[in-house]
Amino acid sequence: MAQSATQQAPTAALSSEADIAAEFASVPCDNGARLDATRALFERMGAPADAIRIDRHGDVDNLVVVKPGASxxxxxxxxxxxxxxxxxxxxxxxxxxxxxxHLYRTLRQFAPEKTLVFxxxxxxxxxxxxxxxxxxxxPDDQVARYCAMVNLDSLGLAAPQVADNMSSQAMVAFAEAVAKELQVPFGHARIGGANxxxxxxxxxxxxxLTLHGLDSNGLRLLHSPRDQAAKVNPTSVYLGYRLALAMLARLDQAPCTAQRGG
Ligand SMILES: [Zn+2]
Structure with a gap:
């Protein structure tokens, strides 16, 4: 999507903090139900059923939704x-x-330059x-066509932060610059021992890069019985969504080599 298109977008293209908050009224707590719940969520965000595919590699299923771009x-x-x-x-x-x-919901309404893979x-x-x-x-000869990857893991407690130990240096600097521009609070927090x-x-x-929204309390909460929907601060998730959206909008307009320093 062009940045100008983003600016001209109907406000409806953006999810609100209330839209994000509403998602936590029902969180599927059973691991076996999560793949289907992810699919249902994408359908509710406007993904046609035939645009959602499951890539099975051995014993793992990735859910993939492609928004084709000009290139x-x-x-x-x-x-x-x-x-x-x-x-x-x-x-x-x-x-x-x-x-x-919600990034899919917003971005599907634009015609991106690059192909977006969720x-x-x-x-x-x-x-x-x-x-x-x-x-x-x-394939080796396709790696260069992958311009960048943004990963979202464990938002929901604090301002968006980049996990420096899981991220490319150029992407870290880029995320920080975009956050500053958006005036979104932002920090660096490596998560030692995690990936x-x-x-x-x-x-x-x-x-x-990986964006998270953890604080020191959050690290104790992860992988514990206390990781429950009531602990989620929707503002943290919303800010993560806005920061990732702005990063993707800029990456879409940039040369594919921009984050490779070329
Ligand atoms: Zn995780």
């Missing part, structure tokens, strides 16, 4: 839909799935299984 240059935006056994997985990572689906990753909690499978399946679905993209040579 085959590709931007990936993702969030894992699976959860650990404990808790409801509301913060980790239904917040990311909600932001992802991915709900499976089995992140078992070692980034879905994102590793997706990146491994990209997320941006890392396999970084390792494949694709510029990528």
């Amino acid at each position: 085959a240059d590709t931007l990936v935006v993702g969030a894992h839909y699976d959860k650990v056994a404990k808790g409801c997985g509301a913060i980790d990572n239904w917040t990311g799935v909600v932001a992802l689906a 991915v709900g990753f499976g089995r992140e909690e078992h070692g980034l299984v879905g994102s590793r499978a997706m990146t491994a399946a990209i 997320s679905d941006s890392t396999p993209f970084v390792k494949r040579g694709i510029p990528a």
Whole structure:
């Protein structure tokens, strides 16, 4: 989408904080129900049933929705839909799935330059299984067509932050600049000992970053019985959505090599 198109967009294209908040009235707490719930959410956001596909790689299912662009240059935006056994997985990572689906809802209303690929990753909690499978399946001669990847994992407690240890340096600087421009509060917080679905993209040579919305309290809450919908601060999810949206709008207009320093 052109930036000018974004500015001229009907306000309805943007999801409101209330729209985002409403999603947390019902969070699917059963891991086995999450893939279907992710699909249902995308359908509610306007995805035609035949635009939603499941990419099965061995024992993992990634849910993929493509918004074709003018070119085959590709931007990936993702969030894992699976959860650990404990808790409801509301913060980790239904917040990311909600932001992802609302990004789809907004962006599907534009004609992007680049092809936008929305991915709900499976089995992140078992070692980034879905994102590793997706990146491994990209043929070597296609890697350069992947301009950037934005990953959303565990929003919902504080201002958006970039997990520096899971992100490309250029993408970190870019996220910070966009946040400043939007006047969205923003921080850096590496999450020691943890990983997320941006890392396999970084390792494949694709510029990528993970945005989260955790505070020090949140780190204790993750993977615990206390990860419940009532803990979600919708403002945090909304700000993550707005920051990711602005980043994607700018990446769409930029040369594909922009985040590779070329
Ligand atoms: Zn997670």
